[in-house]
Amino acid sequence: xxxSRWMRVSLVLSLLFLADVRLSQAGYARAKPVxxxxxxxxxxxxxxxxxxxxxxxxxxxxxxxxxxxxxGNGMAEMLTTALIRSGRFTVVERPxxxxxxxxxxxxxxxxTAGGEAAKIGKVLKAQVMISGAVTEFAASGGGEGGGFAxxxxxxxxxxxxxxxxxxxxxFDTTTGQVLDSQRCEGVAEEGGLSFAYTxxxxxxxxxxxxxxxxxxxxxxxxxxxxxxxxxxxxxxxWYGRVVDVKEDGKVFVNAGASAGMNAGDTLVVYxxxxxxxDPDTGMSLGSELTKIGAIQIVQVQDKFSIATxxxxxxxxxxxxxxxxxxx
Numbered sequence: 001x002x003x004s005r006w007m008r009v010s011l012v013l014s015l016l017f018l019a020d021v022r023l024s025q026a027g028y029a030r031a032k033p034v035x036x037x038x039x040x041x042x043x044x045x046x047x048x049x050x051x052x053x054x055x056x057x058x059x060x061x062x063x064x065x066x067x068x069x070x071x072g073n074g075m076a077e078m079l080t081t082a083l084i085r086s087g088r089f090t091v092v093e094r095p096x097x098x099x100x101x102x103x104x105x106x107x108x109x110x111x112t113a114g115g116e117a118a119k120i121g122k123v124l125k126a127q128v129m130i131s132g133a134v135t136e137f138a139a140s141g142g143g144e145g146g147g148f149a150x151x152x153x154x155x156x157x158x159x160x161x162x163x164x165x166x167x168x169x170x171f172d173t174t175t176g177q178v179l180d181s182q183r184c185e186g187v188a189e190e191g192g193l194s195f196a197y198t199x200x201x202x203x204x205x206x207x208x209x210x211x212x213x214x215x216x217x218x219x220x221x222x223x224x225x226x227x228x229x230x231x232x233x234x235x236x237x238w239y240g241r242v243v244d245v246k247e248d249g250k251v252f253v254n255a256g257a258s259a260g261m262n263a264g265d266t267l268v269v270y271x272x273x274x275x276x277x278d279p280d281t282g283m284s285l286g287s288e289l290t291k292i293g294a295i296q297i298v299q300v301q302d303k304f305s306i307a308t309x310x311x312x313x314x315x316x317x318x319x320x321x322x323x324x325x326x327x
Contacts, residue, residue: 041086041230049238049323051260054229055092055126056080059166063137071134075166078218079132082226088233090259092124125254128179128236129171130229136165136185139214161189162213164221170232176283179236182228186220188213242269242319243304251295251315253305261305265297267321269312289320 056079059072077094084091139162164186170179190213209215243252255261270289278285293312297305309315 041088041227044227044230045234047088047234047260049260049265050240050255051088051090052128052233052236052238053090053092053124053126053259054083054128054130054233055097055124056083056094056130056132057097059132059134061134061137063134071137075132075134075218075222078222079130079225082222083130083229086226086230088230092126096124126173127239128233129173131169131171132225133167134164135167135183136163137214138163139212160213161187162217163187164214164217166221166225168225168228170229174284174286180228180232182225182232184221184224184228186217186222186224188216188220190216238323240267240321242315242317242321244317245315249309251307251309253295253297253307253321254303256301256303256305258302261297261300263297263300265305266310266324267295267297267307268324269293269295269315270320270322271316272318272320292319294324295321 056076059075061071063071073094080091080094083089139160166184167181168184169181171177172179210219240253240255243254245251253261253267269292271292273288273290275287276285277283291312292314294310295307295315296310297307299306
């Protein structure tokens with residue numbers, strides 16, 4: 001580091017210290033996020049049975065701002081990561097969803113409509129698909145005071161706030177119907193010392209973004225979305241399929257340890273009837289299920305499990321399985 005640059009840095013650090021004292025005396029507060037208003041996911045009852053498989057499609061940007069930040073993909077990535085961290089679901093990774101969109105003939109428009117979301121989910125073997133729209137994405141400043149700039153650096157007092165809102169929809173991939181929807185908002189306020197290099201570029205998801213009011217508001221909205229999804233999905237039963245049935249009676253199930261299946265779990269077996277299709281919309285309405293017996297898991301692999309009959313019989317590949325409990 002040359003002498004000139006060292007002097008500049010020393011000067012900035014000195015001014016930073018003095019400014020911090022002055023601004024503290026003036027009554028400026030440190031960063032202060034507003035409470036999200038939703039309880040933590042951990043406060044919800046523990047999930048029963050295997051993990052349900054879900055996927056998140058790209059969000060629509062209806063906020064009309066920050067188009068260069070690619071809000072749709074950015075917010076979808078944040079939600080996907082948060083859902084994975086919740087530990088409640090088997091989450092289809094975003095690259096897999098993108099691959100399906102490219103390989104299948106899904107148009108750019110209507111991807112988040114019920115029919116398209118259902119088609120994507122079926123290809124991905126997801127039980128539900130989550131779609132969203134960013135409806136508000138705004139930051140406002142309450143002004144700055146006592147600020148000054150030194151060789152491209154700016155130091156000063158500031159107050160700012162941000163609001164982010166997303167509309168979340170949960171689609172059943174069997175019928176394409178909307179199971180539920182919710183508006184999730186995040187609001188954050190901040191007042192304190194600002195210290196920034198004025199020549200730097202700033203972007204959504206970039207370094208330091210999560211510490212800004214806008215970044216905090218995004219996280220609050222996503223946290224609320226996760227809480228809503230987890231709470232709503234507790235009322236959606238897990239279901240799987242019979243993969244194969246051997247002559248010795250062993251039944252192979254399309255869910256294993258990675259999905260939270262455990263030895264001793266009991267699954268009720270249903271035979272699906274003819275698929276019912278709405279004559280007006282062409283959308284599947286599902287099919288009538290007839291209970292034909294039950295099986296109990298005796299061996300668990302990563303991607304599949306092996307079960308033995310626990311009642312009934314005549315099981316076939318494609319039979320529907322629903323979780324009943326653990327022995």
